[in-house]
Amino acid sequence: MKQSITLGKVTKFMGLGFLSTLKDLFTGKLDKEDFKNFLRKVFVPLASILLFIGLWHVGSKYLYNREADFKIEKALTDQGPAAAEAMRECIASGDISCQPNTLPSPSQVWDSYKSLLRDHNIISADKAAFIEKTATLNAKRIAEGKAPITYTGRPSFIDQIIMSLKTVFAGFLLALIIAVPIGVLIGLSPTLKSAFNWFVQIFKPVSPVVWYLLVFMIVKTILIDSNGDSSFIISFISVGLCSMWATLVNTAMGVSSVDKDYINVAKVLKLGPFQKVFKVILPSSLPLIFTGLKITLSVAWMVLIAIELLAQSPGLGLFVWEEFQNGANDSNSKIIVAMFVIGIIGFLLDRIMLTIQNAVSFNKNDGI
């Protein structure tokens, strides 16, 4: 029995229903009721996005003027009218040295986005050239048993996104490996629950920063002999420990609240503990486990930025921090670009989790 997979099914499954409405618009399959739906699902969000950009534009212009006025005022009081006039001219000319440092406008952010992409292309070309240049030398070095020479240039924005994703997935996997089994055990046994409960309650609200410091203390000492870079290890472990609590609590709740009917069936059939857990309890608590995992992934992505920043581990967090420290003219708009990228990736991760959840759970939830 093969089910046909249509665009409509796939998009609805992923909680992106508006895409199929959009398709219907272009294929002319909309009647009046559908058109209303279309307005609500496509037009209204688009309008609100435009409104948002408009408000942002106006707001940033106001902030820009305020900052500029302040600069001119300051020049006037500190250095006199001539300096104030020079400052006014300098700002008006758009010279980089005297631009007000404030919230960038949407167009500036868009320019920065394009410049980051250009930068990425340059760096990847550079990297490709480097690899080509060192290919023969590296082959020789490997043949001689030496380590190959690797590219040590600055990572591009895209490289940093990929590194952040790696860190977050490593952290997420760690959370999954720790939290699901412990959650199942706690959910199954009231004794273990009372043994672990204080632990969960105390460590759940601890801030990411403190987790980072704790992990740093431990990992630094464990890896004292290795001279490699431990920042990745520290950051993914911290991310995992920060984010695992939602999964732990949800799994425990899911396991301990399995429908009594199912438990009775398992009892009447005298299922062994292994079968009871894997055939009855785990499948029936999957929806809650996945709700937990979804929260875990979004928390992981959120704390990742802060932890990368602290750990100096390459990634988006470090990118944001370096741009802030850098203080270049377009630093602020690059930070905003990073903010949007972080937001959009977070949204996509959430959708991916929802898709997996829908695929494995027996009761289908609609996306929110």
Add this chain to the structure above:
Amino acid sequence: MTTTIEKTKTDSITNTTLFPSSQVMLDLKKLKKVYPTPKGDYVVLEDLNLQIRKEEFVTIIGHSGCGKTTMLSMIAGLNAISGGNISVLGKHIKGPGPDRGVIFQSPSLMPWMTSLQNVLLGVNQVFPHATKSQRNDIAKYYLQKVGLEDAFNKKASELSQGMQQRVGIARAFAIKPKVLLLDEPFGMLDSLTRGELQDILIEIWNKEKITAVMITHDVDEAIFLADRVVMMTSGPKAKIGDILNIDFERPRTRKTVLEHEDYYKYRKHLIDFLEH
């Protein structure tokens, strides 16, 4: 005055229905169930005696909350016994087990499994030494018996309530229990589906002759299916109030039962008891 009459009546019932032990499948002796509450103990069942013979179909009828379900889940081993004992073929029961199959009020299928997997869950447990294909055959046989030959691989969550309960029936029969316990299995179904499932149940039962105890609220259902209808008094301290033998021949059809001259006599007896 009335209480003494009641007492002698129940005593006479429990005494006169003592069967030779070789015939008895299920024996409840001085069964008691107490739920502790903050205001003191609440006695649901007290001094309840009931014997059920091999290959007998017994229905239990009584007002809501009188402790029918409590009694059945105690027989199933899902509810602790406060006093007295329950034995199957002379052996006291200890907890639940596949010798007593249960069909629950809600179908209680695992919604993430197919109907075949749901039945196999029990079959694998009871016939661990059979080959995989043998166990598959057993499960499929019973699913065919309940009319689900086209739905082996359908997820339980995709089946209608009535079809789910059919799987529940197949699952219970497939583990070949000594006693089958049915807790208002058709209570949640519409009357048409209910009739259909009664026919299916009685058809399989005629073949397998598994001792069956079934709770029901439906007087017609109680008469149509049973060899004996057991009437329980209202709680607290519920016990067996009266037992009615239904002497229709088997196999029965709904039509012959409804047209039988004794049918309304039985029906009146039961309704008189319930309205008492």
